[in-house]
Amino acid sequence: MKIIIVGLGQVGQMLAEYAAAEGHEVVVIDRDKELVESVTDRFDVSGICGSGASRSVLLEAGADLADIVVALTPTDEVNIMICAVAKKCGACYTAARLYNNEFFEENAYLKNEFKIDAIVNPKWDTALEIARQIGLPGTVKAEAFFGNDAVMLKVGIDRDSFLMGKPLSMIKPHFGVDMLVGIVVRDGKVHIPKGDFMLKEGDSIEIIVPSKHTSQVMMKLGMMRKPVKKVFLVGCGTTGRNLAEMLLKEKKQVIILEKDKKRCIELSTQLPTAEIACGDGIDDNVLLEEGIKSADVCVSITDSDEKNLVISLFAWYCGIKSIITKVDSPSIEHLLTKVSMDITVSPDVISVEKIKRFIKNITVYNDEGNDINRYYQIADGRAEAIEFIAYDNFAKKGIQLKSKDFILKKGIVIAAIIRDGEMFIPDGSSDIRPGDHVIVIAAKDNNLNTINDIISR
DSSP states (O other): OEEEEEOOSHHHHHHHHHHHHTTOEEEEEESOHHHHHHHHHHSSOEEEESOTTOHHHHHHHTGGGOSEEEEOOSOHHHHHHHHHHHHHHTOSEEEEEOOOHHHHHTHHHHHHHSOOSEEEOHHHHHHHHHHHHTTOOTTOEEEEOSSSSEEEEEEEOOTTOTTTTOBGGGTHHHHOSOOEEEEEEETTEEEOOOTTOBOOTTOEEEEEEEGGGHHHHHHHTTSOSSOOOEEEEEOOSHHHHHHHHHHHHTTOEEEEEESOHHHHHHHHHHOTTSEEEESOTTOHHHHHHTTGGGOSEEEEOOSOHHHHHHHHHHHHHTTOSEEEEEOSOHHHHHHHHHTTOSEEEOHHHHHHHHHHHHHHHHHHHTSTTOOEEEEEEETTTTEEEEEEEOOTTOTTTTOOTTSTTOOBOTTEEEEEEEETTEEEOOOTTOOOOTTOEEEEEEESSOOOOSGGGGBOO
């Protein structure tokens, strides 16, 4: 595919590297000539120096023949304009990064009026990512699974785990909620397990569970000793406000420490049920006075990686069980995970991953002869989660999954069904009906194009 990337900040550069490595034809655009030359020297991409909002520059880059144009400049209005102009030029799909919450709240309007196919909002997406990780230990990673109604938990099996030595068919009743072990990684090899699969020490598993049951599953696993009640939030810009609103809706106690007095006044109006204190988050006396030691979770999301690191280290010293650190530099995030600094979150990495999924989905859409609605790479790209729409021509419609007449191909599991807008994890008594959205997990390069391809002939 031909991909045009406008804006060569950190996200633009990371995306250019990925798209080039995937074999796409990539053209980058930026006003900074030295930056364009640097990126074209390092990666197999072409470059143009100029404004990506200019019709002539976009046409010079080949927007009339482009499959995707991605707008990543620092200005929301410019990114919206780039998408609109690119579509006028003939680009098939566009994606924009928008920071402003007001624009993001008008998502549907912008997509319709300015022909934007995908919108990434780092401040909202980062808040949502942090909210998913609240209360989880660093050894567990929670990722969105086809929207926000379900998550995929990545968990390691150690010798003390009650899961060890048990077949998967015995596990679900123990949890008492909908859940499914969709992936097992053993000795570097990915398995799509069935009910008789036995878990062993050293396995890494990926559990699909409805978001509302995440805490219950973690407590059953012995990885969450008590529900999270109090969250200590240091730094409260737009990301912090988004996160605080999410936590307050979940009835959690939120303590906010913000250095800017004017911002504190704004927050006291916007978040009347939160406890807001004005002070410097890298002052240990202030942290102690505001009660950091009594918090279940500490989240440091100031605009400085160095400050966030210092705050998180002090929270660790205070004995906080769950610590989440926002870092803007992917290299620092990688370093922190090496020293077990619990959970780190990088807005740029989150944005890149969302755009990568968008590109991958477009790649799948452009393949002829498939009925794939959405597509995710999972297990570090070694397996796939694919969403099909079940039509009237589905060969096994209305037949229970446990029936001898419903046999899946080897290496495939039905992970979830979305019916009338509600997602559930099926069991043997479930069936697939016309109109259902069916999510299956399969090994990579499985050659599944339609829902009928999951059935063993």
